[in-house]
Amino acid sequence: MASKKREHLIDTALELFYQNGFHATGIDRILEVAGVARMTLYNHFKSKDELILAALRRRDEKFRNWFMRTVETIGDTPDKRLPAIFDALAEWFNEKQFSGCMFINASAEFSAPDDPIHGVSAEHKNLILKYITKLAKDADLANPEDVADSLMLLAEGAIVMRYVAGDEQAASRAKLAAEKILLASKA
Amino acid sequence: MASKKREHLIDTALELFYQNGFHATGIDRILEVAGVARMTLYNHFKSKDELILAALRRRDEKFRNWFMRTVETIGDTPDKRLPAIFDALAEWFNEKQFSGCMFINASAEFSAPDDPIHGVSAEHKNLILKYITKLAKDADLANPEDVADSLMLLAEGAIVMRYVAGDEQAASRAKLAAEKILLASKA
DNA sequence: GATTAGATAGACCGATCTGTCTATTTAATC
DNA sequence: GATTAAATAGACAGATCGGTCTATCTAATC
Numbered sequence: 195m196a197s198k199k200r201e202h203l204i205d206t207a208l209e210l211f212y213q214n215g216f217h218a219t220g221i222d223r224i225l226e227v228a229g230v231a232r233m234t235l236y237n238h239f240k241s242k243d244e245l246i247l248a249a250l251r252r253r254d255e256k257f258r259n260w261f262m263r264t265v266e267t268i269g270d271t272p273d274k275r276l277p278a279i280f281d282a283l284a285e286w287f288n289e290k291q292f293s294g295c296m297f298i299n300a301s302a303e304f305s306a307p308d309d310p311i312h313g314v315s316a317e318h319k320n321l322i323l324k325y326i327t328k329l330a331k332d333a334d335l336a337n338p339e340d341v342a343d344s345l346m347l348l349a350e351g352a353i354v355m356r357y358v359a360g361d362e363q364a365a366s367r368a369k370l371a372a373e374k375i376l377l378a379s380k381a
Numbered sequence: 382m383a384s385k386k387r388e389h390l391i392d393t394a395l396e397l398f399y400q401n402g403f404h405a406t407g408i409d410r411i412l413e414v415a416g417v418a419r420m421t422l423y424n425h426f427k428s429k430d431e432l433i434l435a436a437l438r439r440r441d442e443k444f445r446n447w448f449m450r451t452v453e454t455i456g457d458t459p460d461k462r463l464p465a466i467f468d469a470l471a472e473w474f475n476e477k478q479f480s481g482c483m484f485i486n487a488s489a490e491f492s493a494p495d496d497p498i499h500g501v502s503a504e505h506k507n508l509i510l511k512y513i514t515k516l517a518k519d520a521d522l523a524n525p526e527d528v529a530d531s532l533m534l535l536a537e538g539a540i541v542m543r544y545v546a547g548d549e550q551a552a553s554r555a556k557l558a559a560e561k562i563l564l565a566s567k568a
Numbered sequence: 569g570a571t572t573a574g575a576t577a578g579a580c581c582g583a584t585c586t587g588t589c590t591a592t593t594t595a596a597t598c
Numbered sequence: 599g600a601t602t603a604a605a606t607a608g609a610c611a612g613a614t615c616g617g618t619c620t621a622t623c624t625a626a627t628c
Contacts, residue, residue, distance in 0.1 A: 215490050217404035231606045293492050301545045302489035303402050305480050319546040344558035347538030354537040358488045359506040371531035371562060378561045408616060418576045
């Protein structure tokens with residue numbers, strides 16, 4: 195079934211949470227922007243936390259789809275895909291609505307490691323790492339896991355430097371570092 | 382003068398904001414923990430935002446002092462200091478109260494780039510980068526700025542992977558990657 | 569001992585928060 | 599046209615939010 199109202203609430207919440215934060219975004223604001231009645235929200239979600247979880251799960255799904263598609267479009271052969279990660283990041287960073295990584299932001303607001311919201315964020319990072327590891331294996335590198343770990347760190351570091359410090363060259367700097375790692379891994 | 386009450390309020394706020402977040406920490410809670418009257422806070426700070434700024438400035442000062450001291454203790458010669466960055470991170474990550482980077486967390490909650498709180502966070506990251514660049518120059522590397530950029534990205538990535546994904550090996554993984562970068566930079 | 573500055577407790581404000589409830593309306597199915 | 603389920607507006611609750619104000623008290627200085 196997947197009620198249209200429910201879908202629309204998730205999309206609206208996703209947008210507002212991403213742009214303005216979780217605690218800073220009230221239920222009333224979400225209802226106002228979505229144009230939906232209060233009880234419609236509480237019929238579909240038990241609480242605000244449940245709505246946050248739904249929004250994060252949608253974000254994970256949408257972001258990883260976009261990311262994998264973009265990496266594999268820019269990198270048309272297996273050995274071009276690891277560097278293409280950073281071209282994809284550069285695209286993301288240039289989006290007008292870029293507000294950092296929603297999962298880093300979520301972990302910042304829900305700090306308890308056993309909070310389900312923190313858990314979904316951890317899972318997202320692990321799925322991204324898994325994808326990068328797969329790319330590294332497809333590229334026939336000697337030590338794919340280590341290279342993937344390194345590139346993951348560079349990618350996350352780039353997100354932070356772009357968002358927190360406002361460094362517009364963060365993605366290309368990370369790409370340079372990644373190329374050094376890759377070169378060392380082939381030798 | 383630097384009133385004792387004022388100092389104590391900043392320290393208490395720093396602790397609570399770091400552990401529980403900024404929006405999630407109310408004025409009442411800070412007053413309760415600090416054991417200070419409401420008007421004492423508002424005599425020293427115009428608003429909650431001003432208190433947040435004071436707490437972040439103190440955190441920047443304390444953290445960078447600790448970081449530089451630790452790096453230079455572990456790395457007793459100039460060429461050992463860049464790798465020592467990641468040993469210092471490992472120490473930090475193992476602290477019982479570790480809750481990620483307070484400035485990344487602050488940027489997550491105050492997303493507008495022109496928000497003073499976001500500005501203080503950007504400044505903190507730039508000061509850390511500046512320090513790493515100084516270390517790279519002292520180590521007589523061919524391209525100290527590039528190496529510093531790379532190591533900064535690895536360090537920030539490690540913070541994210543440790544805090545968001547719970548990876549307890551994040552610091553040592555970052556150190557491995559950094560050593561590859563450093564090796565490539567000496568050849 | 570009088571003066572002064574800083575800190576106190578606590579009432580109070582208006583706004584906002586998440587979540588509940590009711591009574592009504594809409595719209596699709598039979 | 600009757601039935602049924604979903605969505606509506608809006609009142610309401612109880613708590614908490616940041617911030618102001620007052621009246622009292624403490625402690626140091628002169």
